Amino acid sequence: MSSAEEIAKASKSAFEASQLIDPTERVKALQIIHDALAAKKDEIFEANRKDVEAAKALVDAGKLSVSLVKRLDLTSGDKFDSMLAGIMDVASLPDPTGQITYASELDEGLELYRMTCPIGSLLVIFESRPEVVVNITALAVKSGNSAILKGGKESLLTADVLSKCIREALSKTSLHPDYIQTVQTREEITSLLDQDKYIDLVIPRGSNALVRSIQSASKIPVMGHADGICSVYVDETADLEKAKRIVVESKTDYPSACNAAEILILHQAVLDTVWPALATSLIEADVHLRCDEKTLGILSTLQYAHDRQTTHIHAADPQKDFDTEHLSNIISVTSVPSLSSAIQFINGHSSHHTDVIVTESELAASTFVRGVDSAGTFWNASSRFADGFRYGFGTEVGISTGRVHARGPVGLEGLVIYKYVLRSKKPQGSIIGEFGTGPGKKKYKHQPIAASKLPF
Amino acid sequence: MSSAEEIAKASKSAFEASQLIDPTERVKALQIIHDALAAKKDEIFEANRKDVEAAKALVDAGKLSVSLVKRLDLTSGDKFDSMLAGIMDVASLPDPTGQITYASELDEGLELYRMTCPIGSLLVIFESRPEVVVNITALAVKSGNSAILKGGKESLLTADVLSKCIREALSKTSLHPDYIQTVQTREEITSLLDQDKYIDLVIPRGSNALVRSIQSASKIPVMGHADGICSVYVDETADLEKAKRIVVESKTDYPSACNAAEILILHQAVLDTVWPALATSLIEADVHLRCDEKTLGILSTLQYAHDRQTTHIHAADPQKDFDTEHLSNIISVTSVPSLSSAIQFINGHSSHHTDVIVTESELAASTFVRGVDSAGTFWNASSRFADGFRYGFGTEVGISTGRVHARGPVGLEGLVIYKYVLRSKKPQGSIIGEFGTGPGKKKYKHQPIAASKLPF
Structure with missing residues (x-):
């Protein structure tokens, strides 16, 4: 050997x-x-x-x-x-x-x-x-x-x-x-x-x-992937049907995938409107809800016909449930008073993999995708889209949660770097001594050249 | 504190x-x-x-x-x-x-x-x-x-x-x-x-x-810069005047810079032609030559008028001189039987910073810039061009000898990464369940969009 x-x-x-x-x-x-x-x-x-x-x-x-x-x-x-x-x-x-x-x-x-x-x-x-x-x-x-x-x-x-x-x-x-x-x-x-x-x-x-x-x-650089703690944030202007489709798929399509949702964040304005129906959809899809005090409170005041009500609604452990990759049919639920609180919550708890906003407001979406510091920030789309094949890269080396070199789904592009090739066609070759500010010295031109391949 | x-x-x-x-x-x-x-x-x-x-x-x-x-x-x-x-x-x-x-x-x-x-x-x-x-x-x-x-x-x-x-x-x-x-x-x-x-x-x-x-x-990624052991390779078709200008500047312009040349590699075909005159130019520029047996042999058979001859020509220590960043007016000199030996020698000894070929042959240059695995591979130009300002980046964070994220002179571009923003304008939002191979399923289009800024 x-x-x-x-x-x-x-x-x-x-x-x-x-x-x-x-x-x-x-x-x-x-x-x-x-x-x-x-x-x-x-x-x-x-x-x-x-x-x-x-x-x-x-x-x-x-x-x-x-x-x-x-x-x-x-x-x-x-x-x-x-x-x-x-x-x-x-x-x-x-x-x-x-x-x-x-x-x-x-x-x-x-x-x-x-x-x-x-x-x-x-x-x-x-x-x-x-x-x-x-x-x-x-x-x-x-x-x-x-x-x-x-x-x-x-x-x-x-x-x-x-x-x-x-x-x-x-x-x-x-x-x-x-x-x-x-x-x-x-x-x-x-x-x-x-x-x-x-x-x-x-x-x-x-x-x-x-x-x-x-x-x-190791001293060798590592391109790895940490947990996938992804969130879906349901904004105050969220459409109920979109919220249902996106949250249910993000959680249930493949719960052990790294791009499955682990946290549901509700704007407090939708607690009485969207949340009860959304909770019902999730429970019907066999999802266990780990709710914080407020989101739990809303559910307990409502009448559910569904027999899974008691088995599928639980109180969240605030020390654990919002920092855990459940990898199963469990979702942690909390609410926030504003979009900016949602962004702050996500930046504090997410693993910076993929986070989703459900909203009808372009301004809210624009703020969310810029403010959330994750490899993927999605507007009205399931977190399960975070994937090299779906992105169109043809194949995937992995999903990077790092911040340098490559971030998110990594295709072949993530396996290359670059080198600088300098070519002088001058009869005397080129030295930096020709350039500068003194008499007879030249200035750098720095003119872009159109080229897709090296010309020699 | x-x-x-x-x-x-x-x-x-x-x-x-x-x-x-x-x-x-x-x-x-x-x-x-x-x-x-x-x-x-x-x-x-x-x-x-x-x-x-x-x-x-x-x-x-x-x-x-x-x-x-x-x-x-x-x-x-x-x-x-x-x-x-x-x-x-x-x-x-x-x-x-x-x-x-x-x-x-x-x-x-x-x-x-x-x-x-x-x-x-x-x-x-x-x-x-x-x-x-x-x-x-x-x-x-x-x-x-x-x-x-x-x-x-x-x-x-x-x-x-x-x-x-x-x-x-x-x-x-x-x-x-x-x-x-x-x-x-x-x-x-x-x-x-x-x-x-x-x-x-x-x-x-x-x-x-x-x-x-x-x-x-540390577990944190590092963007650093190792030694700058740069070489100039003088190919069999090298022009003497180009070789002089480029080698002398690469060595003497700023010897303690990381883009200064530390090694001179001569094709054996130029030992009798280019090398004696090139050596004279280097000695006149107060450069100390640390020569291997063959390159030293050539110099000792020739008559030098210059009084620095005996003080500036030395035998190289093969265990040390070709892996050392001299950072002073010293250059290690060796010869090779072919272009491919030169490439192999550089890949084995260089710090993958910047390496130069002096040649009149386009084929040799093309082979060299592809075969030498360094951040900068130059044809008929001084190694001192390896610099963010000269490259036109406006400023420089440093020069990276790493192989991931950023390589060579690093400008502002080396301080950014990217995120993926996904936007659905569909009335129902988007889920991956719509796509696939079954009946009623859609195929991904993956059509390029022309955009320089996010449209929302």
């Missing part, structure tokens, strides 16, 4: 070598990987069945959740075919590298270009979902980044077959086989987090605790 | 409150700060003279360098006036916030906008140059970020008067006085580095060691 330093160094070398390869070669490599995986379907399924069996035994022993087994199983439905189709989807996306995003003529014959380029070597840590090995491979190859992958331990055998297959396929491409490497143990990750000389970005997909522990342990 | 948590929390609150203020108010605030500082010139100079006197005493005692005193002195030349002019220069730059960088119609009446916005609360640590307090204040106010500043301890009294003056000025603006705060001790910084709940980005300006220690100590 290679040491962490050897793995990291090999990853960086594979990355550097790939910089001189035409991007079309990366697309060809994806096709070769696709075909290799398709040809090894039986072998992959065999390994996956063993992983699933072992996991089932742990479920029976009460050591693992049933949902994990479901995520682990690659043989069910069209999961395998979707995984393969995903490779070609990513291959057909526009090349995120080599794009000119700024170009300026500093002087006649002296041109500056800002060109997008890959970040370098990525370390990606993810859950026990074997298809993620293939997804991340496709994203890394397409964006020109090399990658070291570590999946959950329950998917070990499947991941092992997949990575061997990918490695073999890579050896038939212009990329080095070390372009995509896989490690298997948590100990290897710990050592890899020290390799800031070679690894440029860590992408942990998983719990908040995982992300934070990696941020503490 | 406030605790680190109180300072950080106040900074974040000031930031959040500022989100609802029109950007023109931030420009007005800069004018007010400018005028307040101009009015307090005498008081500022008095404090600065005390700092300078104390520093001079330390210089006499051999505990401080003379250059530090020079940087500390705010009363010399037009330094104070330049500092004030700088505020208004920043004020007049285009607003980096509120710009739409991506807009897409997901469905008729359902519009997604990606809008630039400030990052949040910044912690900026810098050297004993009091004018930096004012520079960073201007950048923070203009970009909409709140900031906590810590300058070098030698500038304490000056920084104190400047910050009191800025605080008083802020109290006359729409921004909260806590928008810009100053801390004075290293202990406060240590505690602030734990406040990842409130502080969003640390910008350390200073040594590589400072940057690395902060990266180790």
Whole structure:
């Protein structure tokens, strides 16, 4: 087994070598990987069945959740075919590298270009979902980044077959086989987090605790995602039907998703109007309400025909419920005296993922989307829209709740950075000594140039 | 004195409150700060003279360098006036916030906008140059970020008067006085580095060691700058005159700058042609050459008239000289058999700051600028062009050698991120349940929208 330093160094070398390869070669490599995986379907399924069996035994022993087994199983439905189709989807996306995003003529014959380029070597840590090995491979190859992958331990055998297959396929491409490497143990990750000389970005997909522990342990930048504590604020001019549709879907469509709503905030003006009907809709959708004093008070004075009334309405714990990602059919409910209190409440409690206002007032919406400091601020739309596919990015690396580099759903664009290319066409070359304020000195022109590709 | 948590929390609150203020108010605030500082010139100079006197005493005692005193002195030349002019220069730059960088119609009446916005609360640590307090204040106010500043301890009294003056000025603006705060001790910084709940980005300006220690100590993202080990590669088709001009300026114009050249790489084909004359030019410019065996060999077989010959030509230490930022009139010299060896050598030794090729071959230049993995890759131009002002950014926060968020010279653009704003104009609001593959389900349109500002 290679040491962490050897793995990291090999990853960086594979990355550097790939910089001189035409991007079309990366697309060809994806096709070769696709075909290799398709040809090894039986072998992959065999390994996956063993992983699933072992996991089932742990479920029976009460050591693992049933949902994990479901995520682990690659043989069910069209999961395998979707995984393969995903490779070609990513291959057909526009090349995120080599794009000119700024170009300026500093002087006649002296041109500056800002060109997008890959970040370098990525370390990606993810859950026990074997298809993620293939997804991340496709994203890394397409964006020109090399990658070291570590999946959950329950998917070990499947991941092992997949990575061997990918490695073999890579050896038939212009990329080095070390372009995509896989490690298997948590100990290897710990050592890899020290390799800031070679690894440029860590992408942990998983719990908040995982992300934070990696941020503490490493000097390498981390693109991670904290909790998804999303809110829906129902403003004083909210339309009842919109509020119902948006709040119910935001909470119930997929309660364990990070873009599900965890908090409902009501303007006090709608407590007597919208709230009782909205509460009924939520209860009918099997949502448990954790209400603060005021919102609870309103419900208790009303007559509900619904038999879930007593089982689904509870008092909120103010110390906990407004800072918790429930990840289930529970929503915390509070009220505020004004729009600005709502914004302040959200900025104080939200995880800055996605927050929604339901309002008929353009001014209120305008204030909300600017004042709420979150990656997504939505007007009259479900929080569940916060997703790379729905945004139109074609694919998603993850959702970042960080404030630098990339925020919100991250597509291929989040896997590139840029470099500045300066070209002098002057007969003498260019030095800064030609510019300045003294006699015979020139001034910088700084004239924008229209360019989408580097002209040489 | 406030605790680190109180300072950080106040900074974040000031930031959040500022989100609802029109950007023109931030420009007005800069004018007010400018005028307040101009009015307090005498008081500022008095404090600065005390700092300078104390520093001079330390210089006499051999505990401080003379250059530090020079940087500390705010009363010399037009330094104070330049500092004030700088505020208004920043004020007049285009607003980096509120710009739409991506807009897409997901469905008729359902519009997604990606809008630039400030990052949040910044912690900026810098050297004993009091004018930096004012520079960073201007950048923070203009970009909409709140900031906590810590300058070098030698500038304490000056920084104190400047910050009191800025605080008083802020109290006359729409921004909260806590928008810009100053801390004075290293202990406060240590505690602030734990406040990842409130502080969003640390910008350390200073040594590589400072940057690395902060990266180790904090979960907060760091935008820093490592060494500047820049190279100039003289290719086989290089023009001698271009090579002389570019290499001499890259090395001698400002040897302690991070964009000065530290390594000279010669294609072996130019060892007998370009190298002797280039070496003469460097020696005449008082540059000390640390040559590897081959480049040294060539020089020793030639006759030099120059009397500096014996004092300025040395053998390089291969273990050290090609990984050292000399920061003085020393350049390490080596040769390579090919362009691709040059690229490999640079990727292995450079600090990925700025690297230059001197060549008459477009193909070689094209290969070099793509293959060298640095923030700046230059063709026939001095490495000294790597600078925010010369690039045309109007101002510079620093030069980032990181690979995420911002790379190379960082202007105001490096102090913003973005948020996604989703707006539904549908009579029923929008939920994801309307979209999908089943009967009656809609497909996402993902049609680009032309927009430079949010339409509401």
